[in-house]
Amino acid sequence: MEALGLLRIRVRRGINLAVRDLRSSDSYVIVKCGSQRVKTKVMEDNCNPLWNEELTIYIMDLKVPIILCVYDEDTFTKDDKMGDAEIDIKPYVKCLKKKGYEGVSDGTKVEKVEPSSDNCLARESFIVCNKGKLIQEMTLRLKNVECGEVEVEIEWINLPGGKALHEID
Numbered sequence: 231m232e233a234l235g236l237l238r239i240r241v242r243r244g245i246n247l248a249v250r251d252l253r254s255s256d257s258y259v260i261v262k263c264g265s266q267r268v269k270t271k272v273m274e275d276n277c278n279p280l281w282n283e284e285l286t287i288y289i290m291d292l293k294v295p296i297i298l299c300v301y302d303e304d305t306f307t308k309d310d311k312m313g314d315a316e317i318d319i320k321p322y323v324k325c326l327k328k329k330g331y332e333g334v335s336d337g338t339k340v341e342k343v344e345p346s347s348d349n350c351l352a353r354e355s356f357i358v359c360n361k362g363k364l365i366q367e368m369t370l371r372l373k374n375v376e377c378g379e380v381e382v383e384i385e386w387i388n389l390p391g392g393k394a395l396h397e398i399d
Contacts, residue, residue, distance in 0.1 A: 233288040236387040237263075237296070237319065240284050241270050245369070247277045247378040250302035250310040257312060258303060259380065263287045263296045272303045286387070292323060298380060300372060313372025315350035319384060322366045325357045326386055334359040343368075352379045 241259050249255055257279050258272045266287050273279030287296070296319065300312040321343045331340060338359045343366070345351035352371040357364055365385045372378040 233290055233389060233392070234292065235289050235389055235392065236286050237289050238284055238286050238385040238387055239268075239296075239298075239317070240383040240385075241281045241298075242381040242383065243281060244273075244277070244279045244300065245379040245381065247279070247300060247372075248302075248312045248375050249277060250312060251275075251304075255302040255310075255312060256304075258301055259285075260299045260301065261285050261287065261296065261317075262299065264290060264294050289319075292319070298370060298382070300375075300378065300380060311374070313375030313378050315370035315372050315380065317368075317370065317382065317384065318349040318351075322357055322364070322384060322386070325366075326364055331359055331364060332362070336360055340364065345371075 239261055244257055247255055247257055254275045254277050256272050256274045259270045261268050268285040268287060270281045270283045296317040297314055298317055299314040302310040302312055325341045336359060339356045341357040343355040350370045352369040355366060355368040357366045363385060365383055367383045370380050
């Protein structure tokens, strides 16, 4: 199967992440999509880490979930899981498939996505024009853990010579 495009995921920061060591955690993020795995650097002793890292994955199938997992790095034992969240790109892809964003001013909010039981959003999210591209900023509430959120931003990248997203069913 041919890749449909790339998804750049900017992992901005963690907020109030769970403590897994004595007083803090050595936290990092892994993003998984199908067989792909990409990872941020480890932020030592920090439950409010500022990663500001860009991770890029191939999108082969729009239906394959994109899972963000937060871990605490341990030296002598298995790393502790600190929660996970699904990055729901369906509203973003739907927005990308529409045309007519050329010439829209930077910072213009073109779509609002509300938190619901169908997504992991902690608060409303906006799809915004930025330098002629659409990006979506989102704060994800981590599941399977007592607390924690992660701020991310997603951006679609068309592959050279590939179909544009609006040409894909």
